[in-house]
Amino acid sequence: MGNEWVEPTDEKRAGHGTFGRPKTDYDLFMESEGVPVYRDFGVLRCQDLPMRPWDRLGGNGTYVQLYGTEGTWGMYVVEIPPRKELNIERHVYEKNIMILEGRGVCEVWHDEKHKQVFEWQSGSLFSIPVNAYHRMINMSGQRVIFVAGTTAPNLMNLVGDTDFIFNCDYRFGSRFDDSLSDFFEEKTQIEPDPIRGLAMRRTNIMADIVHADLPLDNRRSPGYRRIEPHMTQNKFYLWIGQHEIGRYSKAHAHTSAAILFCLTGKGYTLTWPEHLGVNPWQTGNSDEVVRVDYEYGGCVSAAPGGARWYHQHFNVSNEPFRLTAWFGPNHPSMLPGAAPGQKTTDYTAMDIQEGGTSIPYWMEDEFIRAEFQKQLEVNGAVSRMEPHRYQKPDNIK
Structure with a gap:
């Protein structure tokens, strides 16, 4: 029998007032798996994380x-150790896989008579259809690492x-037809995504996202390029x-x-709560800014708070x-409280003076430019940020 609840007296509030966040079902599941659970703002290199059988x-692995x-x-x-394979899996949640090291094959099927087999290598990205049987096999003498x-x-x-999640017999026919021989053949056609009109490819696999051609986008920086792979009709959203x-x-x-995962180059991310404003160093709040450094295979939580x-x-x-940025089933257009069809904007790509949340270069904290220049010099690189990028436009008061 549990403790008896005591009603508050006078005008005191009921309850503890402060309390620790309880563990979710998923937290408890991760703990039951016998592998580490890594929690932080980011990772320098996922390949170097401690793993257990x-x-x-x-x-071997880690959450x-x-x-x-x-x-x-x-x-x-x-x-996956050299020449080894993982156990056969099936589950009703979506899963995307990105290969960081190694090469091998993946088997996917509903009916073993129609088993789909495709090759992957370092840089491959693909999706496992919901509730399809699948197995990852390392075909080389080197280890495989994937996220x-x-x-x-x-x-x-x-x-x-x-038990339902891992042992459900329902076939999601709209997600996977194992009789289609080209299901895991890469599709290269680019079309506008149906929501924001950004470049999109409908393909269940990309053989090499490290070297794949990307169309011009210009929404994040001058010359920025970008593509959205839409795979196996997933709700899981990502881009490169x-x-x-x-x-x-x-x-x-x-x-x-x-x-965000680093695929080429190396660098760092600065992130801070929006309530600190656009110039946290100038206002004396630099101690609340988080910095994460990373290189190939590393990652960072863009908004960790x-x-x-x-x-x-x-x-x-x-x-x-x-x-490459992964969001889970959380497409940026799905704003809480907005009715279907309600007009919204691509607010993260629009500057503050346009009604968005993007800080134009001329408005950013002076520390940012100075630190960028310093880090370039340390690494023997050169800035291509032209002086006019930091000049306030004449048409803005």
């Missing part, structure tokens, strides 16, 4: 739950029944973008969900700065 999956992504989507890193992003937290925290050498992203604010945070990404190398 993973009985359910096979291989990664960066701050701000709790409950929004799940992530883990797996190592997986899933909607497992969303389902587990709602349903609370792992690239900043030119010597240039960096404008700071912009949105709520938590996004994790739950509410809207500004974040800004910097390349300090002599090669283009390519990133």
